Amino acid sequence: MATPNYNYEKRQRELAKKKKKEEKLKERETRKADPADPAAHAAPAAPAGSAESSAGFGAAPPPHGVASPHPSGHEPTV
Numbered sequence: 001m002a003t004p005n006y007n008y009e010k011r012q013r014e015l016a017k018k019k020k021k022e023e024k025l026k027e028r029e030t031r032k033a034d035p036a037d038p039a040a041h042a043a044p045a046a047p048a049g050s051a052e053s054s055a056g057f058g059a060a061p062p063p064h065g066v067a068s069p070h071p072s073g074h075e076p077t078v
Helices: 006-033 051-055
Strands: none
């Protein structure tokens, strides 16, 4: 049986991270270059079949790095 090539997998992950970082940088530069364009600032809408939009679970959790009032990241239910 063949052994996994961990170096190849690691390199692929690194390339994916690099590509994502470059895309984010390009998007930021686009937004910075044309701040009057509201379409550039709009966040992509959730797909129609997503759990948040169809199930009605309430507000989305806070973004990463934002302190939550509850340790689990969600409001406690009473």
